Amino acid sequence: MPGTVPAELEITKAATGTLFRLAFTTRLHGPCYRCLDDAVLELPVAGREYQATNPDGSDELRTPYLHDGSLDLAGWARDALALALPDKILCRAECAGLCPVCGKDLNREPHTHDEEMPDSRWAALEGLRKQL
Ligand SMILES: [Zn+2]
Ligand SMILES: [Zn+2]
16 A cells, blocks of 8 residues: 555553554545546545453453554554455446446546447457457
């Protein structure tokens, strides 16, 4: 992931343990799932971990990111980000995508096609293209 992002870490001491809260916003860059254009997505990431003073062997009462009193913030941030990742990146929610007929970007060139069947020569070419 390029660049660094400011993160907020909140540590709350309670009588029975410590609560860690992590929050940051990251920017995802990638091709839009629909139109393949460059897309940037602001993604808020948040995580919560709890470490009991006396975990008594229970994994639910301890955070896996705390080792010998130091918090593995990088590992935690990476995991929290992985959980927050969307299935796909869109340049915008209403992205029109690419034309299924001619492949042009429908955001830039909104158009429709008449219901004509593709010419057989083009169909042959299309078949050839798939084999390449
Ligand atoms: Zn798009
Ligand atoms: Zn088209």
